[in-house]
Amino acid sequence: MSEIPVCKAGEIPDGGTRLVQVGPVEIGVIFHKGQYFAYRNICPHQGGPACEGLKLPQIVEKIGDKGVHLGQDFDENDMHIVCPWHGWEFHLSDGTHVIDKRHRLKKYEVIERSGNIYVAV
Amino acid sequence: MQNDAQNIRDLANEEFDTRTLLRNAVDQAIARKYEDFLIVDTDSHHYETEAFKEIAEYIEDPVMRYEAKFQGHSRGGITSETGSYQEIAGRITRYPMRKNEKVPPTPHRDITLMERWMDALGVDMAVMFPTPMLNLSNCPRIQVEVALARAYNRWLCDHILEKDPRIKSMLYLPFHDPEASYEIVKEFADRKGVIGFMVTSTHYRANYDNAYMKTYAALEERNLPLGFHAAFTWTDQSLQLCNRFIGVHALGFTWCNMLHMTNWITNGMPEQFPKLKTIWIESGLAWIPFLMQRLDNEFMMRTSDCGLLKRKPSEYMREMYYTSQPMEMVDNREALELTFKMIKADTQLLYSSDYPHWDMDQPSMIYDLPFLSEQGKRNILGNNARRLFNLEPVYSPVKLARRAATKSGLTS
Numbered sequence: 001m002s003e004i005p006v007c008k009a010g011e012i013p014d015g016g017t018r019l020v021q022v023g024p025v026e027i028g029v030i031f032h033k034g035q036y037f038a039y040r041n042i043c044p045h046q047g048g049p050a051c052e053g054l055k056l057p058q059i060v061e062k063i064g065d066k067g068v069h070l071g072q073d074f075d076e077n078d079m080h081i082v083c084p085w086h087g088w089e090f091h092l093s094d095g096t097h098v099i100d101k102r103h104r105l106k107k108y109e110v111i112e113r114s115g116n117i118y119v120a121v
Numbered sequence: 122m123q124n125d126a127q128n129i130r131d132l133a134n135e136e137f138d139t140r141t142l143l144r145n146a147v148d149q150a151i152a153r154k155y156e157d158f159l160i161v162d163t164d165s166h167h168y169e170t171e172a173f174k175e176i177a178e179y180i181e182d183p184v185m186r187y188e189a190k191f192q193g194h195s196r197g198g199i200t201s202e203t204g205s206y207q208e209i210a211g212r213i214t215r216y217p218m219r220k221n222e223k224v225p226p227t228p229h230r231d232i233t234l235m236e237r238w239m240d241a242l243g244v245d246m247a248v249m250f251p252t253p254m255l256n257l258s259n260c261p262r263i264q265v266e267v268a269l270a271r272a273y274n275r276w277l278c279d280h281i282l283e284k285d286p287r288i289k290s291m292l293y294l295p296f297h298d299p300e301a302s303y304e305i306v307k308e309f310a311d312r313k314g315v316i317g318f319m320v321t322s323t324h325y326r327a328n329y330d331n332a333y334m335k336t337y338a339a340l341e342e343r344n345l346p347l348g349f350h351a352a353f354t355w356t357d358q359s360l361q362l363c364n365r366f367i368g369v370h371a372l373g374f375t376w377c378n379m380l381h382m383t384n385w386i387t388n389g390m391p392e393q394f395p396k397l398k399t400i401w402i403e404s405g406l407a408w409i410p411f412l413m414q415r416l417d418n419e420f421m422m423r424t425s426d427c428g429l430l431k432r433k434p435s436e437y438m439r440e441m442y443y444t445s446q447p448m449e450m451v452d453n454r455e456a457l458e459l460t461f462k463m464i465k466a467d468t469q470l471l472y473s474s475d476y477p478h479w480d481m482d483q484p485s486m487i488y489d490l491p492f493l494s495e496q497g498k499r500n501i502l503g504n505n506a507r508r509l510f511n512l513e514p515v516y517s518p519v520k521l522a523r524r525a526a527t528k529s530g531l532t533s
Binding site: 018019022041042084 | 129142148149
């Protein structure tokens, strides 16, 4: 396993993405609320560049008493990576598809050391 | 810390470019050696809204031309009848960002944008359709539908089809005016790049109306196919019960073609015009086995309802052509394989991407199907369209270069 340098800590703004080419593989490194996440930039659906899409929260349907629909909201604690080709959505936390966990983005470990960010490949 | 800057991309500093968005498609094309065979995309789109000033100049009526230039031609916002959030509220990034894409001054912007995605996907030739104009038949003013159909078709022939042999089109027929539809066939049938004519399926005119017979006869005589391009309209009374786009799209894009196919068959159009080829565009595939079974079952009890039919409805449907996208792909391989058999996909199915729309399909959706032979894949991806439209192949220069490099021993 090798550590591929990505950037200095703090260089990627909150919600931002850097893409690192490692041989034939491109990896998206995403910074969100103080945490780094890294995934291969290929969607398991049709191969789109998933990491280049929007990062949006889970949509929540608000249901009241006796099943009455009260409206919608965002769940900011469950951020998604949205593939820009077709809109397939994956949990930012672990890369699994939001409905069918058989589909997932390949996850990589991110290492922060001495003020630098690396991805372990 | 050390890293090669060329290996790092910062999305915050990147401008939108189709070639970047579709980099992974290029990898798919190389891995599958698409350079070895012809790929024809039988349903793709451009956004005629971006060239609308040019198109409006082709409107003959000076008052309507003035009005069109003033009003423009596009979908409205969240409260409009067509406020459809196809792009999943910005999640499909090419929708909001496409307008910022930089292109050279020549050729025409639409040609550059088309060729960029075609080359990335490995598509050699593409049938190009408009986008908002798919709903033109819902315009309550028939004169506007006719005027815009004529203007768009003339603009398309002059600015795109004349200039790029890789781009073809089936031209819009203003179906609410049968006479104007007939005149359009006569005017444009011989124009370069015109390989058929197209009815958008969201309309409220029955296709068996006697007023259309001379148009069908004119197409049959010229060996030009008639396409029914699916669409949806949230103004349809039953679809207004849907409060989410997924509902109006999933149902609307199939319902319209089921309706027009049913009328086409039960009124004996395939017997009236046996050499007229019909293409059913952008309804996916799952609706076809359903309709074959449903119509056959009822027909065997009610043959008296369909005096012109000499065979079961499914037998006529098996002789028609279908574009592949949006192909139903999730957890249904057995159903898909059976569907391919039922529609004789090896000869009748035509690959389509629908690019740049939100539910576009890559050629790999066909190429990677495990139940197809290599020849079957190539038929669906290109040969069937080549035969149907009598196409003279024009290959992507990117694919030709890849082919030449392989031949000379160089790697891509």
